[in-house]
Amino acid sequence: MTIAQADSPALTTLAADPQLQRKPRTYWSMALHSLRRDLVTMIAIAFLAVMTVLSLLAPAIANGIGVGPNDTNPDNAFQQPYLGPYVQWRTGQDPTTAPLMLGKSGGVPHWLGTDQLGRDQFVRLLYGGRVSLGIALAAAALTLILGVTVGTVAGFFGGVVDDLIMWFINTSVSIPGIYLLIIVTAMFKPNPITLTLFLGLLGWFGTARLIRGNVFKVRALDFVLAARSVGSRNARIMFQHVIPNSLPIIIVNAAIDIGSLILAESALSFLGLGVQPPTATWGSMLNRARNLIFLRDPETGANLALHLLSVPGLLITATVLSLYLIGDGLRDALDPMMKNIR
Amino acid sequence: MARYVIRRLLQAVPTLVGVSVIAFALVYNSPGDPILIRTFDPNITQETRETLRRQLGLDQHWALQYVSWLTGVTLRGGAVVAEFERSDTSCSFVAWLNTTFCDNGGGILRGNLGTSIATNQPVWDRIVERMPATLQLGVAALLVSLLAGVPLGVLSAVRQRSLFDGSVRVLAVVGNALPSFWLGLMLILFFGVVLGWLPTGGMRTVSLTNEFDPVDRARHLVLPAFVLAVSGVALFSRFMRTETLEVIRTDYIRMARAKGVAARRVWFVHALGNALIPLMTALGPAIFGVLSGAVIVETIFSWPGMGRMTFSAAIQRDYPTVLGAVMFFSLLTIMGNLLSDILYGVVDPRVRLS
Numbered sequence: 181m182t183i184a185q186a187d188s189p190a191l192t193t194l195a196a197d198p199q200l201q202r203k204p205r206t207y208w209s210m211a212l213h214s215l216r217r218d219l220v221t222m223i224a225i226a227f228l229a230v231m232t233v234l235s236l237l238a239p240a241i242a243n244g245i246g247v248g249p250n251d252t253n254p255d256n257a258f259q260q261p262y263l264g265p266y267v268q269w270r271t272g273q274d275p276t277t278a279p280l281m282l283g284k285s286g287g288v289p290h291w292l293g294t295d296q297l298g299r300d301q302f303v304r305l306l307y308g309g310r311v312s313l314g315i316a317l318a319a320a321a322l323t324l325i326l327g328v329t330v331g332t333v334a335g336f337f338g339g340v341v342d343d344l345i346m347w348f349i350n351t352s353v354s355i356p357g358i359y360l361l362i363i364v365t366a367m368f369k370p371n372p373i374t375l376t377l378f379l380g381l382l383g384w385f386g387t388a389r390l391i392r393g394n395v396f397k398v399r400a401l402d403f404v405l406a407a408r409s410v411g412s413r414n415a416r417i418m419f420q421h422v423i424p425n426s427l428p429i430i431i432v433n434a435a436i437d438i439g440s441l442i443l444a445e446s447a448l449s450f451l452g453l454g455v456q457p458p459t460a461t462w463g464s465m466l467n468r469a470r471n472l473i474f475l476r477d478p479e480t481g482a483n484l485a486l487h488l489l490s491v492p493g494l495l496i497t498a499t500v501l502s503l504y505l506i507g508d509g510l511r512d513a514l515d516p517m518m519k520n521i522r
Numbered sequence: 523m524a525r526y527v528i529r530r531l532l533q534a535v536p537t538l539v540g541v542s543v544i545a546f547a548l549v550y551n552s553p554g555d556p557i558l559i560r561t562f563d564p565n566i567t568q569e570t571r572e573t574l575r576r577q578l579g580l581d582q583h584w585a586l587q588y589v590s591w592l593t594g595v596t597l598r599g600g601a602v603v604a605e606f607e608r609s610d611t612s613c614s615f616v617a618w619l620n621t622t623f624c625d626n627g628g629g630i631l632r633g634n635l636g637t638s639i640a641t642n643q644p645v646w647d648r649i650v651e652r653m654p655a656t657l658q659l660g661v662a663a664l665l666v667s668l669l670a671g672v673p674l675g676v677l678s679a680v681r682q683r684s685l686f687d688g689s690v691r692v693l694a695v696v697g698n699a700l701p702s703f704w705l706g707l708m709l710i711l712f713f714g715v716v717l718g719w720l721p722t723g724g725m726r727t728v729s730l731t732n733e734f735d736p737v738d739r740a741r742h743l744v745l746p747a748f749v750l751a752v753s754g755v756a757l758f759s760r761f762m763r764t765e766t767l768e769v770i771r772t773d774y775i776r777m778a779r780a781k782g783v784a785a786r787r788v789w790f791v792h793a794l795g796n797a798l799i800p801l802m803t804a805l806g807p808a809i810f811g812v813l814s815g816a817v818i819v820e821t822i823f824s825w826p827g828m829g830r831m832t833f834s835a836a837i838q839r840d841y842p843t844v845l846g847a848v849m850f851f852s853l854l855t856i857m858g859n860l861l862s863d864i865l866y867g868v869v870d871p872r873v874r875l876s
Contacts, residue, residue, distance in 0.1 A: 351540030354852045354859075356814040359832060360548070363844055366836035367552030443701055447818055450703045451833065466704060470822075473711055473722075489711060493704030501699035508695070 211513045221509025224502035231499060235309035242303045247288045249307040250458045253298030256285050258475075258484045261293040261301075293487040295465075296472060301488065305495060308460040313499075315376050315455075316441040322380025323437055327387025328430060332418055334388065335395025342392070349385045357382055361444060365453040372455050375448070379441055387433055391426050398425045428514035432507050439503030446496050465492040527864065534856045538849070542630070545848040546591065549841050550584045578639065591636065591845065594629030598622040635846035640838045645846035648831060655725055656827035659819070660812045662747035667754025667808065674755070675762025676797065680789050682767065690759055697756030702815055706749045706822040713745060720745055723824035746823040750815050754808050761804045766797040802866040809858035813851055 203209070215221060234241065242248055262281055266289065269278035282289065292302040334345040364370075364378050398404065399422065407417050448454040449463025450470075457464060465488070472485035557574050575581050579596055590596040599621060613624040628634035635645035678690035714722035721727070721742050726735070769775065770793055778792045779785075817829030824830075828847060835843035 347536065347540065351537045352544060354537055354855045355541055355545065355848055356810060356851055356855065358814045358817055359829075359848060359851060362817060362833055363545075363836045363848070364548055364552070366833070367549070367839060369553075439699065443699075446701055447703060450701075451818070451821060463703075466707065470707060473707065473715060483711065483715065486711070489707055493701060493708065496701050496704060497696070497699055500701070501696060504695055504699050 215509060215513040218509045218513065221506055221513075224505040224509070227498065228502045228506070231309060231495075232313060234306055235313055238303070238306035238310055241306060242300075245288060245291075245300065245303060247290075247300045247303055249299065249304045249460055251299060253285070253294070256290075256294055256298040257296050259285060259290050259294040259298070261291060261487050262289045263291050266291075292491055295468065295488050296485075301465075301491060304460040304465060305462070305492060308462045308465060308492070309495075311372060311455055311459060311461045312442055312445055312449075312463070312496075315372055315379065315445050316438050318376045319379035319383065319441045319445075320434055320438040322376070323384040323387055323441075324430060324434055326380070326384035327433075328391050328423065328426065330384070331388035331391025332395050332423060332426070335392035336399060336414070336418055336422060338396075345388070346392075349388055352382075353385050358444070358447065361448060362451065362453060365448050369456065370454070372459075375445070375454060379444060383437070383441060383444070387430075387437065390429055390433060394426045394429050395422055398422050428510075432511045432514065435503050435507035435510060439500040439507070442496065442500050442503070462492045462496050466496075523864075523867070526867075527860070530860050530863070534853075534860070537856060538852060541852040542592070542845075542849060543588075545845050546584075546588050549844055550587060552839075590629070591842075592629050592631050594626050594632060594634060596624040596626070598624065630846075630849065635849070636842035638835070638840055638843045640835065640840040640843065645842050648843060649828065649846060649850055652826060652828045652831045655825060656816055656820070656829060658743070659746055659750060659825060659827060660809075660816060662743055663750035663754060663812050663815075664808060666747055666751035667758055670751070671755040671758025672762050672798075672801070675759035676766050676789075676794060678759065679763045679766035679770070679797075687763075690763070694756040694760045697752045700752060702749050702752065702818050703822055705752065706745070706819060709745050709749065710822070723822070725826055746819050746825055749822075750812060750819045753811055753815060757804060757808060757811065758801070761801065762797065765800050766793060769793045769797045772796075799866070799870045802862050802869060804862075805865065806859040806862035809862075810855050813854060813858075 205213075238249075259281060262278065262285075265274060265278040265281060268274035285294070288300070290300050290302065292300075292305065294300055295304070330345055330349075334342045360382055361378060364382070365375065368374060368378070370378060404417060404421055407421055412420070445454055445461070446463030446466075449461045450467045452464070452467055454463055455461050469485050469488035469492070472488060473483075475484045476482065477484055557571050557578070557580065572581075579587055579590055582590075582596075586597055611624050611626040613622055615622045628636055630636075633646075635649070637643070638645050638648055641648065674690050674693075678684075678687040681687050710722045713720045725739070725742050727738050727742075770789075775788060775793055778788050783792065816827060817833055819825065820827045820829040821833060828850075832844060832847040832851075835847065
């Protein structure tokens with residue numbers, strides 16, 4: 181094997197042709213690369229992106245359909261989803277049902293049907309998505325800020341500071357969180373902002389524990405010692421060295437956190453404790469539908485509220501599932517050890 | 523061992539003190555008023571409400587209320603023995619402090635959780651009344667999650683990267699993401715309403731004779747226990763899969779294989795025993811999960827347990843009941859964690875409990 185000289189023809193051609201040059205691979209580009217090959221995670225990300233965009237565009241979509249989230253139409257309560265009949269109409273299988281439904285709804289296509297007040301479920305789901313996703317995102321940001329700060333401080337300083345913080349965390353987590361949330365929300369009757377605060381303030385303990393554990397590990401590494409030996413201050417070491425080293429954990433944790441927060445928010449709304457009506461959230465829509473579980477069509481005997489019971493829950497499940505899958509995918513992608521195995 | 527248990531029990535004391543402070547601070551800083559909710563009747567005058575409030579001590583500084591909740595001793599400015607002296611409360615006026623001390627014989631330090639504002643029952647009686655239902659549901663759910671989760675996890679490790687393994691892993695993630703309230707609704711709709719196989723809620727069929735009917739009880743238990751068990755199944759199957767795969771990489775398993783032990787025997791005799799040991803550590807979180815899930819499951823299935831009681835107490839602003847329930851749940855959580863640590867030490871001789 182010969183060692184290529186700097187002026188060797190091979191190197192000259194390499195330098196001349198940008199096509200042949202390989203970009204330097206950093207930790208993040210490698211992670212992105214392995215993430216791109218992870219089909220499940222990519223599907224989850226795509227689903228979540230679509231949900232987010234649809235939620236953001238909710239007012240425009242509602243305008244396009246021609247019905248607001250709280251527009252009632254008592255004459256058209258419990259209309260079944262228009263989607264199926266529409267497809268059958270367009271494919272020529274059933275030319276009557278869809279136009280009849282349109283006539284009943286005043287020309288408005290209720291793609292996912294209407295609820296007991298004749299409100300459009302599709303539009304309400306989109307608006308509910310804004311509330312549910314928005315609250316979960318904001319609360320997750322809060323849990324991350326609190327968790328990372330407290331966890332880093334506890335892990336970095338150790339000693340009494342750590343003891344005190346850990347005592348507080350261990351105390352707080354010995355009360356099942358959902359009970360605390362129920363008590364707080366039942367008594368405070370929150371609006372979206374206070375609900376976000378409650379979820380965030382009661383949700384950071386796990387993150388702090390994770391970060392603390394990692395900081396303990398990082399703190400003992402040589403580069404921290406090196407930074408200290410050249411006179412770096414604590415704050416600089418924390419922000420420049422310790423926190424960036426926790427970033428993979430923070431990112432993975434964030435995805436799973438958002439999912440759990442959506443679940444918590446929906447559970448509270450389902451119990452009637454979340455954001456108050458008429459604002460739609462996925463959980464509160466299910467709460468409404470819950471009372472309609474026995475409702476049947478007097479003629480056909482079919483369950484009238486099936487679409488109201490199934491779709492919001494399906495949406496919660498799919499969204500949370502996506503976030504958990506993204507968390508898992510990110511964990512694999514961001515774990516340098518995994519790469520050696522593959 | 524005994525020393526370890528005692529030390530852990532002592533460690534639980536500051537935790538419980540912390541829990542009591544946090545719970546108390548939350549409850550007493552909340553807006554709203556238990557009196558106003560109970561006396562919604564417009565005929566009740568403002569003065570009556572004030573008197574009620576005073577009798578319950580709701581007009582006092584929160585620190586004084588906290589002390590009274592802990593010890594059962596209430597401090598009152600001035601000579602007000604006559605106003606607060608009752609059959610169950612003895613009061614005495616200390617002149618040089620210009621304060622009346624009232625002792626109602628309660629206080630959580632003396633094991634008395636106080637009296638419910640909503641039902642006038644002792645809180646402890648309410649908990650005892652509701653506990654069996656939650657216990658029954660929780661134990662059933664825990665058993666289901668162990669009996670389903672552990673075999674699923676082990677088998678999916680045995681058949682790593684097979685279709686079975688893939689589906690178990692998918693099920694575990696989905697099981698975590700499924701909102702229990704929605705799963706419960708769907709199961710009620712399908713098995714209760716559409717098929718009519720199982721009851722849609724409650725703990726038993728109400729009958730005049732009130733006879734104990736095990737079949738009826740079991741039929742009522744199936745759906746709630748299943749819903750409550752789902753996240754546990756997910757937890758245990760994931761846990762057992764990882765642990766089994768971990769054990770299978772160890773040298774003694776390689777040794778067993780090398781000397782020609784049959785594959786089945788390697789998995790289920792050599793590996794399983796050691797893989798089951800860390801399961802004890804998952805028991806604490808599982809108990810915690812069952813307690814947390816109970817409130818939702820009990821609400822959907824109208825199960826007359828602790829979770830539903832806490833929920834309605836919070837809505838009624840029944841402070842003593844809410845606080846009592848929180849203390850009780852924290853105690854259960856702490857005990858669950860302790861139990862799981864002790865069991866771990868018992869089954870794994872390498873673990874030194876010290």
